[in-house]
Amino acid sequence: MYLKSLELMGFKSFGRKTVFDFQPGVTAIIGPNGSGKSNICDAIRWVLGEQSAKALRGTKMSEVIFAGSAELRPAAFSQVKLILDNEDRAMPLDYSEVSIGRQLFRSGESNYIVNNNRTLLNSIKEMLMDTGIGKDGYSVIGQGDIDDIIFQRTQSRRALIEEAA
Amino acid sequence: MYLKSLELMGFKSFGRKTVFDFQPGVTAIIGPNGSGKSNICDAIRWVLGEQSAKALRGTKMSEVIFAGSAELRPAAFSQVKLILDNEDRAMPLDYSEVSIGRQLFRSGESNYIVNNNRTLLNSIKEMLMDTGIGKDGYSVIGQGDIDDIIFQRTQSRRALIEEAA
Amino acid sequence: SSERFIETFKQINVAFNDIFDVLFPGGSGMLKLSDENAPLESDVDIVCKLPGKKLSTLELFSGGEKALISLALLFSILQVKPPAFCLLDEVEAALDEVNVRRFTRMLRAFSGKTQFLVITHNKETMQAVDVIYGITMQKTGVSKPISIRLEDEDKIKEFTYSKSG
Amino acid sequence: SSERFIETFKQINVAFNDIFDVLFPGGSGMLKLSDENAPLESDVDIVCKLPGKKLSTLELFSGGEKALISLALLFSILQVKPPAFCLLDEVEAALDEVNVRRFTRMLRAFSGKTQFLVITHNKETMQAVDVIYGITMQKTGVSKPISIRLEDEDKIKEFTYSKSG
Numbered sequence: 001m002y003l004k005s006l007e008l009m010g011f012k013s014f015g016r017k018t019v020f021d022f023q024p025g026v027t028a029i030i031g032p033n034g035s036g037k038s039n040i041c042d043a044i045r046w047v048l049g050e051q052s053a054k055a056l057r058g059t060k061m062s063e064v065i066f067a068g069s070a071e072l073r074p075a076a077f078s079q080v081k082l083i084l085d086n087e088d089r090a091m092p093l094d095y096s097e098v099s100i101g102r103q104l105f106r107s108g109e110s111n112y113i114v115n116n117n118r119t120l121l122n123s124i125k126e127m128l129m130d131t132g133i134g135k136d137g138y139s140v141i142g143q144g145d146i147d148d149i150i151f152q153r154t155q156s157r158r159a160l161i162e163e164a165a
Numbered sequence: 166m167y168l169k170s171l172e173l174m175g176f177k178s179f180g181r182k183t184v185f186d187f188q189p190g191v192t193a194i195i196g197p198n199g200s201g202k203s204n205i206c207d208a209i210r211w212v213l214g215e216q217s218a219k220a221l222r223g224t225k226m227s228e229v230i231f232a233g234s235a236e237l238r239p240a241a242f243s244q245v246k247l248i249l250d251n252e253d254r255a256m257p258l259d260y261s262e263v264s265i266g267r268q269l270f271r272s273g274e275s276n277y278i279v280n281n282n283r284t285l286l287n288s289i290k291e292m293l294m295d296t297g298i299g300k301d302g303y304s305v306i307g308q309g310d311i312d313d314i315i316f317q318r319t320q321s322r323r324a325l326i327e328e329a330a
Numbered sequence: 331s332s333e334r335f336i337e338t339f340k341q342i343n344v345a346f347n348d349i350f351d352v353l354f355p356g357g358s359g360m361l362k363l364s365d366e367n368a369p370l371e372s373d374v375d376i377v378c379k380l381p382g383k384k385l386s387t388l389e390l391f392s393g394g395e396k397a398l399i400s401l402a403l404l405f406s407i408l409q410v411k412p413p414a415f416c417l418l419d420e421v422e423a424a425l426d427e428v429n430v431r432r433f434t435r436m437l438r439a440f441s442g443k444t445q446f447l448v449i450t451h452n453k454e455t456m457q458a459v460d461v462i463y464g465i466t467m468q469k470t471g472v473s474k475p476i477s478i479r480l481e482d483e484d485k486i487k488e489f490t491y492s493k494s495g
Numbered sequence: 496s497s498e499r500f501i502e503t504f505k506q507i508n509v510a511f512n513d514i515f516d517v518l519f520p521g522g523s524g525m526l527k528l529s530d531e532n533a534p535l536e537s538d539v540d541i542v543c544k545l546p547g548k549k550l551s552t553l554e555l556f557s558g559g560e561k562a563l564i565s566l567a568l569l570f571s572i573l574q575v576k577p578p579a580f581c582l583l584d585e586v587e588a589a590l591d592e593v594n595v596r597r598f599t600r601m602l603r604a605f606s607g608k609t610q611f612l613v614i615t616h617n618k619e620t621m622q623a624v625d626v627i628y629g630i631t632m633q634k635t636g637v638s639k640p641i642s643i644r645l646e647d648e649d650k651i652k653e654f655t656y657s658k659s660g
């Protein structure tokens with residue numbers, strides 16, 4: 001199993017539909033300060049169910065919706081899709097590809113979508129149970145967070161190990 | 166006025182007496198991880214009166230005393246001396262050089278010394294009043310502190326400006 | 331259940347020991363439960379000894395040393411329970427060149443089991459990856475990805491030193 | 496007294512405006528007192544606009560953008576009340592190459608009035624200074640300084656990539 005592609009539309013600074021195709025192995029993401037690299041990290045945390053605006057560096061969740069720029073009007077909604085390769089059936093679903101999506105409209109309406117069917121966050125969490133992927137686990141380390149791993153209150157160290165158990 | 170030299174003896178990883186001679190202009194301090202660069206920053210904060218062990222990355226103040234190593238025994242005391250050039254009489258003292266020192270013994274005894282005379286921290290603070298130099302001001306920015314300048318509670322932003330007033 | 335936790339903890343501890351040896355040649359690191367009898371409530375302590383240093387207090391270690399100890403813990407969890415992918419956002423920013431090389435060698439070693447996405451400004455890290463994505467904004471406020479071939483030195487240079495920011 | 500505070504605040508604000516323009520070409524920054532009538536209790540807010548971006552919420556800016564805004568505030572205070580010396584510990588770690596160059600140009604511009612000691616791992620920064628001190632430990636646990644001549648490329652290389660750490 002690996003992350004096959006990531007689609008962002010109206011998420012933070014990704015005002016236009018943007019698709020990243022990834023390969024197994026190691027991919028570097030580079031670019032100047034403020035160009036949108038950490039916003040990709042936020043997008044992955046968000047689609048995996050992040051509920052706290054503060055964990056996404058904002059104060060209210062609607063701030064993840066593209067706010068407009070010099071050349072593009074603000075977006076009406078924000079959408080992120082994570083497409084996982086499931087050839088090895090690491091996830092207990094009979095698909096060779098699984099797409100996990102999240103939408104948020106300015107009205108506040110919010111949806112989770114798996115393979116184009118609306119679903120609940122809990123069933124996404126169940127699906128990902130034994131894969132080690134999740135917003136709180138060790139699969140996403142945000143900017144500046146590396147020091148927290150050993151310096152957090154030791155309960156969170158325990159939680160990291162529990163997550164792997 | 167500028168920092169002419171800095172003497173460390175038994176302060177953190179500086180087990181032996183070490184003297185830095187500085188020039189006006191810009192000096193870089195480089196070296197591998199853990200070699201002792203930020204300990205120099207801690208030494209300057211300490212000699213200027215830092216009272217909190219936590220601000221020096223420790224839990225108790227006696228941890229600033231050299232704890233020993235593979236080749237050198239633990240130190241009995243820690244001493245730092247800051248020598249400021251005062252040719253321009255920026256400090257209201259009739260000396261062309263002013264030396265500010267601090268000592269800490271394992272017994273807990275601690276001294277402040279100005280030009281080889283024991284003195285109190287308050288008179289050092291008075292002496293440095295209009296120079297902009299101090300442990301809390303903007304003259305020492307520790308590792309990782311740069312983000313705090315704009316993100317601290319806004320009262321401390323005010324305190325920075327008060328310090329300059 | 332507490333048996334599973336203990337079993338996972340033991341495996342992570344063995345991995346931590348091995349990986350610590352690679353990242354800190356000549357040092358040693360281990361994990362300890364503060365209360366063996368109540369594993370699910372117990373704290374997880376980290377005990378390390380760095381080459382040539384007597385002290386083992388985590389707080390006193392340097393910025394780069396702490397980041398490397400955190401990475402040792404992270405890789406030991408990845409070893410025991412590899413997630414499908416792992417996103418790292420500037421985790422090597424505090425490391426010197428020797429330690430960045432140790433980090434990238436670890437990445438390569440783990441990239442067979444886990445796909446890595448590494449956000450970085452570090453040229454050493456960029457040389458250790460399989461694929462590079464550049465993100466640019468060109469003063470438009472909208473992020474745009476550009477796929478860069480590894481052999482395209484000029485493009486990489488343009489990205490790390492793009493005037494347009 | 497509150498007149499002095501207001502006077503200093505106004506001067507720092509003018510400096511902040513100018514310096515912001517240099518660090519963020521095309522952007523604009525200013526400081527605001529939350530309550531003009533009670534300056535000594537009032538908060539100091541920072542209002543910035545970055546080139547091409549609509550948003551001005553400080554929290555949403557990137558790691559590098561926040562560090563550069565903090566540096567703009569620091570330099571504006573240094574302009575109004577230059578301290579005899581200023582110690583900066585890896586303040587440019589989050590910056591990309593273009594912004595490191597803007598930072599070092601600012602250092603040079605201010606080095607006439609203020610002496611700078613700059614702890615760094617960044618090669619660009621090392622090229623912008625007058626003198627370099629290397630700190631080494633060579634697995635002994637004791638820090639030792641070595642003065643390095645700027646022309647001595649090999650020595651600098653040895654320091655930034657010293658095997659012995």
Ligand SMILES: Nc1ncnc2c1ncn2[C@@H]1O[C@H](COP(=O)(O)OP(=O)(O)OP(=O)(O)O)[C@@H](O)[C@H]1O
Pocket residue numbers: 011012013014031032033034035036037038039040063064065066067068143471548550555556557558559560589
């Ligand atoms: N909802 C939004 N709409 C438009 N732009 C946004 C939105 N939320 C955040 N941004 C912009 O995204 C930028 C930050 O991007 P990000 O943190 O990803 O940068 P980065 O590439 O990681 O930079 P660095 O190298 O400094 O860490 C900010 O300038 C911010 O204004």
Ligand SMILES: Nc1ncnc2c1ncn2[C@@H]1O[C@H](COP(=O)(O)OP(=O)(O)OP(=O)(O)O)[C@@H](O)[C@H]1O
Pocket residue numbers: 176177178179196197198199200201202203204205228229230231232233308383385390391392393394395424636
């Ligand atoms: N009292 C003490 N006696 C001996 N060594 C000490 C003492 N206090 C701290 N140290 C050692 O000093 C080292 C940290 O040094 P410092 O933080 O200055 O490193 P640095 O050069 O800034 O590294 P980095 O580039 O990673 O930031 C630690 O390894 C720590 O064990």
Ligand SMILES: [Mg+2]
Pocket residue numbers: 037038143557558559
């Ligand atoms: Mg970032």
Ligand SMILES: [Mg+2]
Pocket residue numbers: 202203308392393394
């Ligand atoms: Mg340091």
